[in-house]
Amino acid sequence: MSPYHILAYLAIAYYLGLYSVHMLHLALGYQAALRWKKLGYLEEAHRLSRSEMVPPLTLATDLDSMGEDAVSWVDHVLSQRFPEMEILAVFQGDPDEKAEELIETYFLRRVDRVYRCVLEAPHPREVYQSDDRRLSLVRTGEAPRGASLNLALNLARYPLFAVAGQGTRLEDDALLCMVRPFMEGEVRTLALMGVELPLEMEDENLLPPRRITRFALMESLRVQLGYMAGAPYLGGPVTSYSSLTIYRKKDLLRAGGFKPDLQDMGAEMDMNLRLHRVMREKKRPYRFVFLPQLVARRPFPRRWRDHFRETRAQRRGISTALHCERDMLFRARYGSLGLLELPVYWLFVNLAPVVGFVAYAVSILFFALGKIGWPVLAAFLASSMVYPALVGAGAVVAARRELGILKGQGVLLYGYAFMTQIWFRQLTNLATLLIRAAGKERA
Amino acid sequence: MGVVLFCILLAVVVFLAVLAIYLLVRVLQIYMRARRLETMRSYETIIYTALPKLGPDRTLENLLPDPNPGVLEEVLLRIGDEGVEGWKDKIVELYELSGFTGKRLRQLHSRLKSRRSDAARRLGRICDPKAVPELKELLRDGKEEVREAALYALGRIGNRETLEAMLEALDRGDRWTQEKVAEAVEEAGDESRHLLVELLRNGNPVGRAFAAEVMGRVGGAEEVSCLEEALADEEVDVRARAADSLGKLRHRSSRAALLKALEDPAWQVRSQAVKALGSIGEEKDTPRLVEALRDREWWVRNNAAAALREMGEVGEGPLVEALWDEDRFAWETAAQALEENSMVERIVEDMREGRESPEGERIIHRLAEIGSVGTIGQILLDLPDETAKARLISLLSDIDGPELGKAIAKAAGGSGNAGPQASSQAKGGKGGKGPGTPKEEERGR
Numbered sequence: 001m002s003p004y005h006i007l008a009y010l011a012i013a014y015y016l017g018l019y020s021v022h023m024l025h026l027a028l029g030y031q032a033a034l035r036w037k038k039l040g041y042l043e044e045a046h047r048l049s050r051s052e053m054v055p056p057l058t059l060a061t062d063l064d065s066m067g068e069d070a071v072s073w074v075d076h077v078l079s080q081r082f083p084e085m086e087i088l089a090v091f092q093g094d095p096d097e098k099a100e101e102l103i104e105t106y107f108l109r110r111v112d113r114v115y116r117c118v119l120e121a122p123h124p125r126e127v128y129q130s131d132d133r134r135l136s137l138v139r140t141g142e143a144p145r146g147a148s149l150n151l152a153l154n155l156a157r158y159p160l161f162a163v164a165g166q167g168t169r170l171e172d173d174a175l176l177c178m179v180r181p182f183m184e185g186e187v188r189t190l191a192l193m194g195v196e197l198p199l200e201m202e203d204e205n206l207l208p209p210r211r212i213t214r215f216a217l218m219e220s221l222r223v224q225l226g227y228m229a230g231a232p233y234l235g236g237p238v239t240s241y242s243s244l245t246i247y248r249k250k251d252l253l254r255a256g257g258f259k260p261d262l263q264d265m266g267a268e269m270d271m272n273l274r275l276h277r278v279m280r281e282k283k284r285p286y287r288f289v290f291l292p293q294l295v296a297r298r299p300f301p302r303r304w305r306d307h308f309r310e311t312r313a314q315r316r317g318i319s320t321a322l323h324c325e326r327d328m329l330f331r332a333r334y335g336s337l338g339l340l341e342l343p344v345y346w347l348f349v350n351l352a353p354v355v356g357f358v359a360y361a362v363s364i365l366f367f368a369l370g371k372i373g374w375p376v377l378a379a380f381l382a383s384s385m386v387y388p389a390l391v392g393a394g395a396v397v398a399a400r401r402e403l404g405i406l407k408g409q410g411v412l413l414y415g416y417a418f419m420t421q422i423w424f425r426q427l428t429n430l431a432t433l434l435i436r437a438a439g440k441e442r443a
Numbered sequence: 444m445g446v447v448l449f450c451i452l453l454a455v456v457v458f459l460a461v462l463a464i465y466l467l468v469r470v471l472q473i474y475m476r477a478r479r480l481e482t483m484r485s486y487e488t489i490i491y492t493a494l495p496k497l498g499p500d501r502t503l504e505n506l507l508p509d510p511n512p513g514v515l516e517e518v519l520l521r522i523g524d525e526g527v528e529g530w531k532d533k534i535v536e537l538y539e540l541s542g543f544t545g546k547r548l549r550q551l552h553s554r555l556k557s558r559r560s561d562a563a564r565r566l567g568r569i570c571d572p573k574a575v576p577e578l579k580e581l582l583r584d585g586k587e588e589v590r591e592a593a594l595y596a597l598g599r600i601g602n603r604e605t606l607e608a609m610l611e612a613l614d615r616g617d618r619w620t621q622e623k624v625a626e627a628v629e630e631a632g633d634e635s636r637h638l639l640v641e642l643l644r645n646g647n648p649v650g651r652a653f654a655a656e657v658m659g660r661v662g663g664a665e666e667v668s669c670l671e672e673a674l675a676d677e678e679v680d681v682r683a684r685a686a687d688s689l690g691k692l693r694h695r696s697s698r699a700a701l702l703k704a705l706e707d708p709a710w711q712v713r714s715q716a717v718k719a720l721g722s723i724g725e726e727k728d729t730p731r732l733v734e735a736l737r738d739r740e741w742w743v744r745n746n747a748a749a750a751l752r753e754m755g756e757v758g759e760g761p762l763v764e765a766l767w768d769e770d771r772f773a774w775e776t777a778a779q780a781l782e783e784n785s786m787v788e789r790i791v792e793d794m795r796e797g798r799e800s801p802e803g804e805r806i807i808h809r810l811a812e813i814g815s816v817g818t819i820g821q822i823l824l825d826l827p828d829e830t831a832k833a834r835l836i837s838l839l840s841d842i843d844g845p846e847l848g849k850a851i852a853k854a855a856g857g858s859g860n861a862g863p864q865a866s867s868q869a870k871g872g873k874g875g876k877g878p879g880t881p882k883e884e885e886r887g888r
Contacts, residue, residue, distance in 0.1 A: 038592075112815040184618070
């Protein structure tokens with residue numbers, strides 16, 4: 001066997017291995033969905049709205065994350081059926097139109113709030129509060145997201161702490177559905193996320209109107225219903241981000257709060273990794289939960305530029321989190337997470353675009369030079385395109401069965417699922433690689 | 444070239460074949476679903492019309508001689524879900540006569556956890572009391588999913604025996620189990636009350652804490668004395684929940700016990716006790732609540748302020764007095780409560796209407812003095828009445844503080860009559876409490 005063949009077979013093995021892991025996660029995610037279904041989850045969740053045993057919740061968000069119409073956002077959240085909750089909206093700089101509108105609409109009164117300062121955080125310059133104390137608007141100076149979240153944590157009155165991301169719109173009863181794992185006591189739930197869909201989807205059974213949004217949705221479904229839903233069964237996910245995440249305040253404080261200097265998704269991704277660390281150091285059983293149920297909608301990319309920006313932000317967040325917690329790598333103290341999952345994840349995040357690009361380049365080049373025959377090339381294309389396409393189709397099947405969505409566009413839907421894995425993913429990876437190189441050059 | 448063409452052709456053929464199979468499967472699926480729905484509708488019609496007249500055995504014998512078991516069971520379960528009074532026993536009997544009860548009872552011993560939990564849920568949906576002994580055993584199953592299903596089923600059946608079994612299951616101690624048991628207790632009504640009393644007196648710590656909590660929801664005057672006794676329980680959780688429940692029951696007779704609980708070494712108990720006293724709302728208790736404003740624990744102070752606020756006018760006086768307290772904890776918490784209670788707005792409203800209120804002015808002056816200028820600042824900016832604004836500014840003229848200074852300067856600037864005092868304050872007087880009006884606690888942590 002020539003070295004060219006060995007390299008080509010390695011490329012095939014790489015794709016087979018990579019997508020087998022995706023397939024495994026998808027299968028585990030499906031199992032998770034079945035489990036929730038068997039627990040009678042949806043049927044019983046609505047009864048909680050009348051319960052006094054539901055732990056109260058603080059929902060923290062940035063004023064900018066509420067979108068154009070902050071009042072309707074707040075209205076929507078406050079109309080959620082949840083026994084006891086409060087919204088903490090943090091904004092930076094001077095009160096703008098949005099803040100003024102909220103103050104006027106909800107008759108917010110400026111108060112001198114006495115709070116317990118347990119984490120390093122910027123001082124709130126002003127706190128506005130509604131009479132029923134369900135809405136607080138906090139003005140602070142310029143601060144990274146991590147610091148803002150710490151401030152919200154200091155001000156939070158309730159034991160559960162939810163963080164809503166940019167433009168997130170909660171589904172009806174989302175909080176009520178998400179609270180149950182925190183009430184189950186066998187294994188401690190550290191963080192809980194759920195499925196998010198694009199805001200632009202007018203009908204759950206139809207694809208969103210824009211092509212780029214459709215591709216992004218297909219890829220997102222694979223990540224959500226595969227990696228995020230399945231990884232908890234393998235001790236993960238290593239780190240993750242969702243537009244709506246619920247934590248226990250106590251766990252966040254025990255982990256030392258969010259890293260104050262981290263921006264955007266990095267703060268939450270780092271927190272997830274740190275929660276792993278804390279629990280493993282204390283040798284306590286824990287789990288991250290991904291609820292295979294629609295809990296929120298957020299703006300998905302509408303243009304290629306948005307897509308690349310979002311991908312870059314995600315990768316930067318992951319890299320930051322992994323860099324901050326790099327001392328967990330190869331440490332037996334952190335069990336399989338430190339010895340296997342974290343290194344593999346690190347390699348995957350940093351090298352997958354490069355390896356993917358090289359695998360394609362090498363295989364096509366060798367075929368063009370006549371070093372490998374068409375059966376090997378066909379095998380490579382099958383492993384790098386057809387197999388991933390099957391994974392994509394699997395994600396769609398999972399979405400239809402687990403979430404009951406996208407039932408209106410059969411063939412077109414699978415077409416998008418195939419195409420996403422055949423070229424969209426590859427292009428995104430390649431673009432990330434180029435953007436990173438360009439970024440380094442600029443630096 | 445030939446090979447390439449062959450491959451393309453093959454790919455097209457494979458694609459078309461897959462598409463054809465997919466379409467065929469979809470058509471079959473739709474057809475089967477439609478048939479199933481049709482059968483279900485016909486079974487429902489038969490059961491609803493014939494069951495009351497013929498009874499279960501004759502309905503089954505004459506009208507449903509050879510039913511589709513899956514469909515019939517689904518129909519019966521759906522009727523069971525509706526839980527219509529008068530139908531329950533007949534549906535249970537029909538379910539049994541159709542052989543489903545026996546089958547599901549056997550499945551409760553299956554090796555597969557999914558089968559055990561599924562069988563338990565079905566028996567629960569049909570509410571068959573005969574399944575209770577086996578469902579009780581299932582509460583000790585090794586699998587969470589199965590225990591969960593058993594709990595659900597017992598809750599649905601809802602008689603005294605199931606309630607007792609569910610209360611025993613509280614050993615697991617998680618909040619979800621407690622939630623399910625509490626639902627069953629509430630549905631059982633009076634029957635459950637003496638079980639709770641028994642549990643509170645003789646149960647394990649988890650059971651006692653649960654009973655103390657749920658008594659606040661279902662209990663009455665008879666349970667008050669039990670809860671008062673529970674305030675002396677050795678477990679903090681039990682004492683705290685008992686105090687909370689006493690607050691919910693609002694019996695004046697429990698004041699003495701709650702006042703005693705204010706001396707409890709555990710802050711959880713003290714914080715619930717102050718809350719409970721606030722709910723009862725007796726004027727005589729306000730001095731003790733003011734005392735609680737000086738507690739070292741934030742939650743106790745917060746709840747004490749909330750309790751005084753909840754008491755309305757009765758609590759407002761002590762809160763005002765607390766502004767002059769020696770303890771910083773006390774005056775800061777009181778200031779927040781008064782601000783939240785719109786005290787400042789009411790005083791300013793009096794000023795606008797020209798009513799003399801030396802006491803009100805004294806309060807505003809004190810609030811500004813201790814640095815609680817958030818509401819005052821906002822009012823200064825929003826106040827349209829120039830006379831009242833000027834009066835307010837002159838009232839605060841002797842107080843230094845950058846935050847207040849800024850607010851006065853803005854207010855005076857807005858009305859075009861910024862006085863020398865205001866402008867000097869706008870430059871930032873020394874000796875103020877710092878820029879952040881919201882205060883963080885630095886002491887005692």
